[in-house]
Amino acid sequence: EACCAKCKVIKEHIGSLFKEFQVDYLSIFIQVIEPKLTELSRLCIAKEKSLPLDRDTVIAYYQAYLACRQIEVCACAVDEPSALKELNISRCYEHLVGSWIELASVMCRERISKAIAIDEAVRMTDEVMFSTSVTDTNVFLHQMVSFWKSLDWPDTEQAFGYGLKHFENLGQCVLYYVETCYQQLSEKYLYDSEGRVTISERICIFFNNVDHLKKQIPVVTHKMEIRPVGQQNASRSLEVLMVQMEQNIEEKIQGFMEQICEKLTPEISQRISEEHPMALEEFLGSNLQLLNENLVESIYKKILHTVWKVTLLAIEEVMVGKKYDKTVLHRTLTSIKVFFSEALSKEELEIPHYKVLLNTLENRLLPTHALIAKCCSELTRQQELAKTSNTTCGELFISVGYRTDTMVELNVIKAEVNTTHKDGSSDIFVYSWILPQLIFTECAKKKYKTDIVKGTLEPNFCKEFIMPANKDCLKMEGSVLALGVYYTKSKYLAGLCVLPCSEIPILGECGSTRSKLTLPLFTIQELNSGPMGELAERHTSQGDADATKFYKYLTKKLHISLQ
Numbered sequence: 001e002a003c004c005a006k007c008k009v010i011k012e013h014i015g016s017l018f019k020e021f022q023v024d025y026l027s028i029f030i031q032v033i034e035p036k037l038t039e040l041s042r043l044c045i046a047k048e049k050s051l052p053l054d055r056d057t058v059i060a061y062y063q064a065y066l067a068c069r070q071i072e073v074c075a076c077a078v079d080e081p082s083a084l085k086e087l088n089i090s091r092c093y094e095h096l097v098g099s100w101i102e103l104a105s106v107m108c109r110e111r112i113s114k115a116i117a118i119d120e121a122v123r124m125t126d127e128v129m130f131s132t133s134v135t136d137t138n139v140f141l142h143q144m145v146s147f148w149k150s151l152d153w154p155d156t157e158q159a160f161g162y163g164l165k166h167f168e169n170l171g172q173c174v175l176y177y178v179e180t181c182y183q184q185l186s187e188k189y190l191y192d193s194e195g196r197v198t199i200s201e202r203i204c205i206f207f208n209n210v211d212h213l214k215k216q217i218p219v220v221t222h223k224m225e226i227r228p229v230g231q232q233n234a235s236r237s238l239e240v241l242m243v244q245m246e247q248n249i250e251e252k253i254q255g256f257m258e259q260i261c262e263k264l265t266p267e268i269s270q271r272i273s274e275e276h277p278m279a280l281e282e283f284l285g286s287n288l289q290l291l292n293e294n295l296v297e298s299i300y301k302k303i304l305h306t307v308w309k310v311t312l313l314a315i316e317e318v319m320v321g322k323k324y325d326k327t328v329l330h331r332t333l334t335s336i337k338v339f340f341s342e343a344l345s346k347e348e349l350e351i352p353h354y355k356v357l358l359n360t361l362e363n364r365l366l367p368t369h370a371l372i373a374k375c376c377s378e379l380t381r382q383q384e385l386a387k388t389s390n391t392t393c394g395e396l397f398i399s400v401g402y403r404t405d406t407m408v409e410l411n412v413i414k415a416e417v418n419t420t421h422k423d424g425s426s427d428i429f430v431y432s433w434i435l436p437q438l439i440f441t442e443c444a445k446k447k448y449k450t451d452i453v454k455g456t457l458e459p460n461f462c463k464e465f466i467m468p469a470n471k472d473c474l475k476m477e478g479s480v481l482a483l484g485v486y487y488t489k490s491k492y493l494a495g496l497c498v499l500p501c502s503e504i505p506i507l508g509e510c511g512s513t514r515s516k517l518t519l520p521l522f523t524i525q526e527l528n529s530g531p532m533g534e535l536a537e538r539h540t541s542q543g544d545a546d547a548t549k550f551y552k553y554l555t556k557k558l559h560i561s562l563q
Contacts, residue, residue: 058099065093066150097153097162104147105169111140112177116184121205128296129201134209137177138216144170145223156227163226164241170220171245178210178252190260197263199287204294207253211299214249217242257303261310268314272332280332281339284311292343305348308340312357319364330365356529363534368546369438371538373478374531375550376435379498379524380480386522393495394418394457394521396430396483400499401507401514402474408434408467408481408504409514412450414460415485417494417521427454427488430461434469434501435480437553438546442468444553452488474501485521495521 115136123129148166153159189202221242264287271280284307291300315333337358340349350358363371386392394417400410412430420426430450437444448467453459473479479501485494497519505515524532538547 055103058096058103061093061096062100065096068093069152069154094158097151097158098165100147100151101162101166101169104144104166105173108140108144108170108173109176112137112173113180115140116177116180119184121201128208129205129294130208130212131205133177133181134212137173137213141170141173141216141220142223144173145220148224160226163224164237167221167224167226167241168245171217171241171248174213174217174245174249175252177213178249178256181206181209182256190263196267197260199290201290201294203260204291207257207299207303208294208296210249210253211296214246214253217246217249253299254302254306257306258310261303261306264307265310265314265317268311269318272315272318272329278335280311280336284336284339301343301348304340304343308344308349309354311336311340312354312361315361316357319361326365326367330362333361333365359530360534363531366531366534368538368544369436371531371534372436372438372546372550373476375535376478376480376482376498378531379435379482379496380500382524383496383498383520383522387520392418392520392522394485396485396495396497396519396521397517398483398519399514399516400481400504402469402471402504403507404471406468406470408465408469408474409507410448410465410467410481411514412461412463412465412483414458414462415521417457417485419494420457421487421492421494425487426457427452428457428459428494429453429486429488430463431484431486432465432467433482434467435482436478436550438550439473439476439479440469454488469501471506474504476501483519493523495523497521 112133115133119131119133121129121131122135144166148163151162153162185202185206189200190197192198267283268280271283288304288307291303295303315329319329337349363374366374394415396415397413398411399413400408402408410432412432415428415430417426417428429452432448434440434443448465450461450463453461481499481501481504482496483498484496486492487494499517499519503515505513507513535547535551538544539551
């Protein structure tokens with residue numbers, strides 16, 4: 001430090017005075033001091049290389065390194081040859097850089113621990129709460145940035161490697177803050193006197209703090225100015241490290257959210273078991289209101305999403321573990337979905353896994369007549385899916401219309417089937433019906449079947465059918481006109497097509513005539529899940545009479561396999 005101070009005085013005052021007499025006093029000073037400094041560095045570093053270094057020694061060597069670097073800069077500015085310039089004195093300290101970087105990380109974590117121990121809540125904005133520990137930790141992170149800048153390691157290739165390590169340590173300090181704060185939260189603020197999870201301001205402060213700290217990572221990264229050394233993969237390494245650090249913190253946040261929300265499961269399950277939809281809404285409303293008032297918006301949405309998933313799982317557990325009133329539980333599910341939809345979008349409510357879970361729960365809770373209607377609508381959905389994915393297996397040409405005397409007039413014109421039967425035969429007929437058969441009972445009593453056309457994949461039928469049907473029933477959701485194209489051999493289904501009955505025109509109204517339609521043929525998929533899977537479950541396990549009738553109608557009469 002004395003040498004550095006002397007250099008500064010020489011440059012600013014004494015040096016300018018001596019220059020008037022053509023004397024470079026700085027060069028003289030450097031030439032006097034550099035042999036002593038060089039030898040001292042050699043001796044001290046050589047002596048300590050084989051010995052474990054305590055903290056004070058590591059810090060002392062870092063201060064010595066900073067002094068040498070400043071004097072080295074001065075030495076390199078003089079005209080005379082310099083032993084310091086030739087020695088490149090930073091090499092003497094090369095083996096200590098790792099210790100300095102590690103010590104900076106240790107000291108940062110120590111300061112974080114002290115900041116958390118004396119933590120106090122503060123309102124940093126008009127809307128949400130934070131605490132003093134996050135502002136302190138932000139300062140500590142910037143101190144690590146300042147350390148890195150003062151290190152200013154001259155070898156750029158080595159500096160990049162050291163910079164990555166220091167940046168990684170900085171990320172570990174952020175994770176240390178998150179984990180230590182959560183431990184304190186769990187021990188002091190998460191449970192009430194009876195051991196139940198209580199949603200409090202402290203939980204909000206914790207998540208606000210972590211979210212704020214996570215947003216500082218790009219800022220700190222920019223200020224560190226870690227410069228890649230020319231290789232394209234070097235720049236990529238820094239990007240990957242930063243993304244990984246953000247992901248690690250995000251995973252911690254999500255993990256803590258799930259732990260807290262899962263601890264609410266017994267309370268949620270209890271309200272569901274009470275079989276009163278409002279009991280669950282009131283419990284969630286009272287807890288979530290506090291979160292909504294005190295959390296930053298992004299964190300509130302994430303917690304709400306997690307609570308939504310936990311609630312669905314709790315509903316499923318109630319369904320598995322005890323007898324329940326399907327109607328009441330369905331009403332609970334419907335009302336709670338509306339409750340969450342006020343803050344969450346449809347996409348957030350129906351993410352892939354939980355969309356399946358939600359549909360399963362809804363299917364399981366539907367009355368049988370509504371489930372059957374949904375199975376019929378599922379046929380329409382699968383037809384559209386086959387059409388958009390180009391997996392159709394042919395086409396069927398028809399004309400159809402509805403007369404006010406409660407009759408559907410259907411003309412099956414022709415079919416175009418893509419492939420023959422597996423044994424090579426192509427003897428084809430068409431079978432028509434209106435579903436659900438439990439509603440269209442008169443239609444279900446008869447067979448609407450064309451003649452068999454042999455030896456062609458493009459048979460012409462031109463077969464007329466009159467099918468009894470009530471106008472109001474045709475308008476009901478799930479009512480479909482279904483037509484199956486079959487090979488005569490084993491009555492094997494070549495393809496199915498459906499038309500929602502609501503799309504059948506009423507003949508005679510405003511000059512309406514039969515609609516001539518080309519319907520894509522498709523094969524049914526995913527029959528072990530969704531509404532079809534629930535139908536099979538009710539048939540096999542629950543002994544539901546209506547489900548059994550419709551199941552047998554599809555499998556035996558219409559030859560559609562639900563296995």
